[in-house]
Amino acid sequence: MIRIQREMSKEVVIRPLDFVPKRIGGFDLSYPRKDIALAVCVVLSYPDLELIEMKWTAVKVEMPYIPTFLSFREGPAIEKVYGMIEEKPDLLFFDGQGIAHPRGAGIASYMALKFHKPSIGVAKSHLFGEYKDPGKLRGDFEYIYSGSEVIGVVLRTKDNVKPLFVSPGSFVDFKDCADYTLNSCKGYRLPEPTRLADMYTKKLRKEMIL
């Protein structure tokens, strides 16, 4: 898995998006059982952020959760729900890191290369890199470094609320990450794509018998 991540990080491309997305997607998983995952993918219009489509599926999970190898555990389920989507989004949001990862290949990078689509990694907590706490207001941010190289941003998406760790998956740059993440937040800490996916993933877990 380490070899795969090192190879994939070489394929990552950090560059500004050369178009404005019409549809953005978000993914999330919940675990009703130790070895079963409910995966959800939502597609929203941009910049309106109206829900266009939602698909879900249950998948048996083999890999355990091991820090830095999240993509190998959740990747298969994500690929399956994404395949069910009819109105494919042109920008993807993931729960987790992009290149702000020990080997420069977090789950957002992994999926971006697999789908050949721009993606942004939005993690609720820190995994790798050095940073300073950003200001307390929405929009305040600080860069995340690996030595002297910038690998992401710690971004405040809501006043006086814990910041998010945002980094490029691939095919987007740091400014795109911060801008699209902020433009996708509707008064909540998490951007709508991941917030809604998370909502449905938990709702399904309750209303089901797996």
Add this chain to the structure above:
DNA sequence: GCGACAG
């Protein structure tokens, strides 16, 4: 050897 460690 010790501490950190996405979801």
Add this chain to the structure above:
DNA sequence: ATCTTGTCGC
């Protein structure tokens, strides 16, 4: 991620 009771703040 999941479990789990109360609690702080707008």
